[in-house]
Amino acid sequence: xxWTRRHLLDIESLxxxxxxxxxxxxxxxxxxxxxxxKKVPALRGKTVVLLFVEPSTRTRISFELASQRLxxxxxxxxxxVSSLRKGETLKDTxxxxxxxxADFIIIRHRAAGxxxxxxxxxxxxxxxxxxxxxxxxxxxxxxxxxxxxKKSKIAGLNVTILGDVLYSRVARSNIWALTKxxxxxxxxxxxTLVPRVxxxxxxxxxxxxxxxxxxxxxxxxxRIQHERQRQTMFPSLAEYADLFGLxxxxxxxxxxxxxxxxxxxxxRGVEIDSDVADGDRSVILEQVTNGxxxxxxxxxxxxxxxxxxxxxxxx
Amino acid sequence: xxWTRRHLLDIESLxxxxxxxxxxxxxxxxxxxxxxxKKVPALRGKTVVLLFVEPSTRTRISFELASQRLxxxxxxxxxxVSSLRKGETLKDTxxxxxxxxADFIIIRHRAAGxxxxxxxxxxxxxxxxxxxxxxxxxxxxxxxxxxxxKKSKIAGLNVTILGDVLYSRVARSNIWALTKxxxxxxxxxxxTLVPRVxxxxxxxxxxxxxxxxxxxxxxxxxRIQHERQRQTMFPSLAEYADLFGLxxxxxxxxxxxxxxxxxxxxxRGVEIDSDVADGDRSVILEQVTNGxxxxxxxxxxxxxxxxxxxxxxxx
Amino acid sequence: xxWTRRHLLDIESLxxxxxxxxxxxxxxxxxxxxxxxKKVPALRGKTVVLLFVEPSTRTRISFELASQRLxxxxxxxxxxVSSLRKGETLKDTxxxxxxxxADFIIIRHRAAGxxxxxxxxxxxxxxxxxxxxxxxxxxxxxxxxxxxxKKSKIAGLNVTILGDVLYSRVARSNIWALTKxxxxxxxxxxxTLVPRVxxxxxxxxxxxxxxxxxxxxxxxxxRIQHERQRQTMFPSLAEYADLFGLxxxxxxxxxxxxxxxxxxxxxRGVEIDSDVADGDRSVILEQVTNGxxxxxxxxxxxxxxxxxxxxxxxx
Numbered sequence: 001x002x003w004t005r006r007h008l009l010d011i012e013s014l015x016x017x018x019x020x021x022x023x024x025x026x027x028x029x030x031x032x033x034x035x036x037x038k039k040v041p042a043l044r045g046k047t048v049v050l051l052f053v054e055p056s057t058r059t060r061i062s063f064e065l066a067s068q069r070l071x072x073x074x075x076x077x078x079x080x081v082s083s084l085r086k087g088e089t090l091k092d093t094x095x096x097x098x099x100x101x102a103d104f105i106i107i108r109h110r111a112a113g114x115x116x117x118x119x120x121x122x123x124x125x126x127x128x129x130x131x132x133x134x135x136x137x138x139x140x141x142x143x144x145x146x147x148x149x150k151k152s153k154i155a156g157l158n159v160t161i162l163g164d165v166l167y168s169r170v171a172r173s174n175i176w177a178l179t180k181x182x183x184x185x186x187x188x189x190x191x192t193l194v195p196r197v198x199x200x201x202x203x204x205x206x207x208x209x210x211x212x213x214x215x216x217x218x219x220x221x222x223r224i225q226h227e228r229q230r231q232t233m234f235p236s237l238a239e240y241a242d243l244f245g246l247x248x249x250x251x252x253x254x255x256x257x258x259x260x261x262x263x264x265x266x267x268r269g270v271e272i273d274s275d276v277a278d279g280d281r282s283v284i285l286e287q288v289t290n291g292x293x294x295x296x297x298x299x300x301x302x303x304x305x306x307x308x309x310x311x312x313x314x315x
Numbered sequence: 316x317x318w319t320r321r322h323l324l325d326i327e328s329l330x331x332x333x334x335x336x337x338x339x340x341x342x343x344x345x346x347x348x349x350x351x352x353k354k355v356p357a358l359r360g361k362t363v364v365l366l367f368v369e370p371s372t373r374t375r376i377s378f379e380l381a382s383q384r385l386x387x388x389x390x391x392x393x394x395x396v397s398s399l400r401k402g403e404t405l406k407d408t409x410x411x412x413x414x415x416x417a418d419f420i421i422i423r424h425r426a427a428g429x430x431x432x433x434x435x436x437x438x439x440x441x442x443x444x445x446x447x448x449x450x451x452x453x454x455x456x457x458x459x460x461x462x463x464x465k466k467s468k469i470a471g472l473n474v475t476i477l478g479d480v481l482y483s484r485v486a487r488s489n490i491w492a493l494t495k496x497x498x499x500x501x502x503x504x505x506x507t508l509v510p511r512v513x514x515x516x517x518x519x520x521x522x523x524x525x526x527x528x529x530x531x532x533x534x535x536x537x538r539i540q541h542e543r544q545r546q547t548m549f550p551s552l553a554e555y556a557d558l559f560g561l562x563x564x565x566x567x568x569x570x571x572x573x574x575x576x577x578x579x580x581x582x583r584g585v586e587i588d589s590d591v592a593d594g595d596r597s598v599i600l601e602q603v604t605n606g607x608x609x610x611x612x613x614x615x616x617x618x619x620x621x622x623x624x625x626x627x628x629x630x
Numbered sequence: 631x632x633w634t635r636r637h638l639l640d641i642e643s644l645x646x647x648x649x650x651x652x653x654x655x656x657x658x659x660x661x662x663x664x665x666x667x668k669k670v671p672a673l674r675g676k677t678v679v680l681l682f683v684e685p686s687t688r689t690r691i692s693f694e695l696a697s698q699r700l701x702x703x704x705x706x707x708x709x710x711v712s713s714l715r716k717g718e719t720l721k722d723t724x725x726x727x728x729x730x731x732a733d734f735i736i737i738r739h740r741a742a743g744x745x746x747x748x749x750x751x752x753x754x755x756x757x758x759x760x761x762x763x764x765x766x767x768x769x770x771x772x773x774x775x776x777x778x779x780k781k782s783k784i785a786g787l788n789v790t791i792l793g794d795v796l797y798s799r800v801a802r803s804n805i806w807a808l809t810k811x812x813x814x815x816x817x818x819x820x821x822t823l824v825p826r827v828x829x830x831x832x833x834x835x836x837x838x839x840x841x842x843x844x845x846x847x848x849x850x851x852x853r854i855q856h857e858r859q860r861q862t863m864f865p866s867l868a869e870y871a872d873l874f875g876l877x878x879x880x881x882x883x884x885x886x887x888x889x890x891x892x893x894x895x896x897x898r899g900v901e902i903d904s905d906v907a908d909g910d911r912s913v914i915l916e917q918v919t920n921g922x923x924x925x926x927x928x929x930x931x932x933x934x935x936x937x938x939x940x941x942x943x944x945x
Contacts, residue, residue, distance in 0.1 A: 069675075268719070
């Protein structure tokens with residue numbers, strides 16, 4: 001296939017072929033990260049703006065390194081110390097950045113749809129790095145990349161997403177991506193955080209954690225997001241850990257080759273115990289490594305790059 | 316002519332030939348921004364320090380991108396998290412930065428004269444990115460670049476500067492530049508913000524906005540700077556908009572080919588209405604693009620670059 | 631000798647040959663800083679993470695420039711706006727950074743031993759940029775580099791360290807380095823800040839400033855660190871200046887060729903008077919320049935670089 005999109009705004013509108021195209025391209029870029037000189041000239045002389053209106057060190061650093069390794073020039077624009085503070089609108093801020101010949105705007109924003117809005121008003125390529133509780137497409141792509149790397153396939157797998165699904169853009173993007181590629185998705189967590197309405201996205205919903213764990217090929221744990229919950233959705237962190245936290249006992253009832261994932265940063269002792277997080281079924285750190293490769297692939301493709309058959313040449 | 320200055324501290328001390336030299340050089344660098352690879356090697360291996368004691372995202376990013384596109388290494392030094400906070404003097408901070416072999420110090424500071432002070436105590440090239448209410452020379456240069464691009468000349472034009480002139484370094488630098496190049500400058504705004512003393516700089520001062528608009532080839536709107544006014548100079552933003560804001564009705568009484576400028580960030584509905592800001596006479600975003608080219612030109616010239624006859628070669 | 635360490639964590643564990651290897655390598659890199667193109671390709675395609683959990687503009691900028699001049703890619707990770715804030719542990723943060731293929735982690739942290747801890751859990755090279763009141767090895771190395779440059783030797787010199795020794799990692803690293811290379815170290819300051827226990831490190835301790843100054847070849851002044859003292863250790867800054875501050879009168883009783891050092895930022899009028907700080911015996915700004923060269927040398931060596939016989943080739 002040929003990649004034709006100039007933006008990456010969500011998973012919902014991608015075809016399964018497009019998702020696979022990103023994964024194939026990311027495989028080539030992962031090899032770049034293992035070289036001594038981790039750099040290719042694909043975006044030399046291009047300008048990437050990291051417009052992080054909602055702060056996020058991890059995702060910002062991953063995109064920043066991805067841009068550096070593609071040899072782009074980078075501008076960090078964080079909301080705290082900016083003209084957005086002086087009352088400028090997001091549209092004006094973005095158009096000003098574009099007027100500086102920015103080629104890529106990577107945006108994280110509290111409002112769902114912020115990246116779609118920018119894509120309509122800008123000529124630059126827009127990449128969604130998380131918009132409210134809506135989508136976080138590169139996280140889903142790196143999760144799928146990791147799953148395919150571990151299981152050599154995605155179709156037919158049983159994937160359980162466990163935790164705060166309601167407020168999670170990671171969950172939404174994962175559900176879209178997994179169902180498009182033929183995985184069976186089970187959602188589990190406290191009823192207040194996993195409403196039945198998600199069944200309409202093609203998922204199974206269960207509130208019994210044992211049921212969610214048994215038979216799962218993949219368990220993807222979500223971070224308990226204190227900061228995004230406007231009211232208390234469960235009595236306490238201790239009770240959450242007790243009822244839904246993944247610990248050694250619960251893991252013993254899962255398939256022996258289950259893969260444990262988490263988008264990070266992890267709350268040790270809350271949604272995951274340390275012996276599980278650091279155990280041999282956990283691929284949490286590999287997800288971080290793969291995230292860099294996936295983000296390089298996305299930047300490369302929206303820039304008009306050709307899906308590579310092998311690792312890109314050195315710069 | 317040959318450029319001989321090592322610093323760019325103000326417009327007041329520049330000759331009209333020097334101003335034109337920057338504009339000519341900027342024209343060549345504007346072409347660089349339109350290429351696929353927006354980069355030239357002119358400052359490779361040189362170090363640019365962005366010493367922004369007074370915060371400013373827009374101007375900082377413009378200088379940072381200008382430095383990147385000239386292939387310089389860049390150090391961001393902001394006052395919030397620095398040794399200036401520990402009581403170090405500006406002189407000591409700057410001499411320490413110079414001791415790191417900094418080649419360029421680009422300074423924004425609340426105190427008028429801060430860049431002149433640094434130029435006296437340092438060997439590095441100093442560029443004034445705004446000092447108190449004194450001068451903001453690169454803003455004036457980008458404004459003149461934009462005017463010349465639109466009107467093919469500067470001499471003989473009627474330029475109206477409308478708004479908070481008293482506290483505006485943009486106004487001061489523009490007045491110097493425009494009068495040196497033969498434009499006629501009219502200042503307008505509330506009497507508290509446009510004192511008659513500006514007539515001594517060769518300007519016409521009027522408090523009747525209709526008079527200021529009629530016959531103007533250029534209307535340069537100034538941002539209402541709440542942060543820099545120590546006392547309230549006018550009753551309310553709504554009253555300011557009512558009396559001096561540029562709206563469709565007022566614009567209808569201007570020359571049909573009037574050009575509308577604003578240094579940004581704009582206060583929509585205060586000094587400018589959205590239909591004017593986004594209308595076809597507005598060049599506000601082109602000013603941003605031109606600012607980058609002008610700042611590349613300034614860095615290039617103070618580094619000893621030769622005024623180019625055409626676009627600089629690619630890196 | 632051959633350099634074999636992958637980390638630089640402290641001075642205590644270095645041999646005198648290793649210290650000299652850094653100084654020899656730094657001499658070659660100092661020459662790079664004097665060129666027009668201050669850049670070598672030694673770390674091209676490598677990633678340096680500046681993990682400054684305790685803020686420090688000066689040291690951060692010195693390491694950042696050192697990395698840039700070696701052509702590395704750089705990620706700034708400061709604690710204020712990071713996942714460390716969300717309760718992530720230092721170990722998790724560091725392992726996440728390593729998962730992004732970081733080659734070097736340069737860490738400043740409030741806790742003594744933080745860099746040793748990271749070196750045990752990471753594969754990346756770890757460089758200690760200051761850990762609590764424990765060590766600040768690159769500061770000691772740049773101090774020794776400066777001393778050797780001024781005096782052409784270190785063995786046999788009388789070096790006085792004057793000030794807040796108790797809370798000073800600079801003092802500890804200097805004491806280790808100086809005694810390993812055969813200098814005689816005298817410590818002086820208020821008794822609350824210079825406990826007798828330092829005699830066990832091979833130093834002379836005196837509370838009479840005249841005695842500390844007389845006969846010294848080098849006087850290394852320490853900054854009065856208000857922020858790190860949990861209780862007031864001396865009555866007032868004025869009294870400290872009166873009793874221990876280095877002024878013209880005290881300097882008159884020192885050897886005519888004494889060299890005055892200070893790690894910066896200086897408190898003018900407290901531990902040092904302006905006429906001494908800016909006088910011809912002061913090498914305070916040369917220390918800054920040398921710090922850059924020493925940090926380039928350290929990065930180069932832990933990366934497996936060969937101790938050069940002359941200046942490294944241009945990139």
